[in-house]
Amino acid sequence: TYTNLGNLFKEEGKLDQAIEAYQRSLSYPGKAPSTEKRLNEAVQKKQELISREILQNQLAIVKNPDNAQRYRELALSYYRARQLEDALESLQVAAHLEPDSQQIRHDIESLLQQKKDSLEAIRRNRLKRLEDEPQNPDCHYDLGLIYFNQDQSEKAEQHFRIALESAPNAVIIWLNLGRLLKNKGQDTAARQALLKCIEFDPDLPSAYQHLAILEKVSANYDLAVTYLLKAKSILQSYQVEHNSPLPVKSRSDLAFVNFHLGEIYLHQKRVKDATTAYHTAIRLKPDNPLSYLGLAELYQYIGNEGSARNFYHRFLVLARPHQNLSSEIDRVEKTLERAIDQ
Secondary structure, eight states, rough: OHHHHHHHHHTTTTTTHHHHHHHHTTTTTTOOOHHHHHHHHHHHHHHHHHHHHHHHHHHHHHHHHOOOOHHHHHHHHHHHHHHHHHHHHEEEEEHOOTTTTTHHHHHHHHHHHHHHHHHHHHHHHHHHHHHHHHTTTHHHHHHHHHHHHTTOOHHHHHHHHHHHHHHTTOOOHHHHHHHHHHHTTTTHHHHHHHHHHHHTTTHHHHHHHHHHHHHHHHOOOHHHHHHHHHHHHHHHHHHHHTTSSSOOHHHHHHHHHHHHHHHHHHHHOOOHHHHHHHHHHHHHHHOOOHHHHHHHHHHHHOOOOHHHHHHHHHHHHHHOOOOGGHHHHHHHHHHHHHHHHH
């Protein structure tokens, strides 16, 4: 009955209800063999629709970057995709543009409260379970993630390492330990943890991404490019294997990879490769101001002052609502002022 109900909802385009019905069906014994396949199809279709919606909202921001409601609509799309950090970032930009908006303030407070309540409920549950299972790796991993999220790095590292004592091959634990150590500036230890990820799962793109940033910061550009190209290959293979658009998170990751490739290629004076990488990053995430800045610097490097000014201005228009880009904004404004003086 629940499978049939899911089929009806799916035909009507009511994907949330279809997914819920299929999940209910799978909770019963004697479930239809095709139900799991139909559930996966509904989930994939929902991901495609949300991904398209996010891209449309990103493009709307490019056309109208000073509109707070555009950022709020993008935040709601991210929320539906369960990309909560991206949703919060978009809401904070909206609040900067429209500081008197009670609706936006309410959205931010509501999201932060949801996050706080959820983390606290999980934390209490995992601590209680550890009373009976003091070495349970799943509990220690979850606690590590919570403390990592709360910037309590020492506690987070402690729980990750305890979890690894019982689950030394757990890729996801090594990955987050590597991220944590990278944030703490312990680059050698971070590399070791991330290389452990690749040892146990050679097709984990996020491990290559974090390794690439470590090597880029250390000016090991060739190795950084190798890692980025590997991440790019893994992410792109999803489209071939599943014959469908990239999920929201993978699309964002691929934009990230291409942006950093553009930066390294420009440093290496590989102009054609840098141009392709930056344009690909913009196509995947058109509201990222830094990709436009990269193109501006590339065109300035090759002496195309007209295109450089064009992309500098595009960067400024998109960047001004982002308080964390103030130093880049100041630098670009001074660059444009010098060009006018000359």
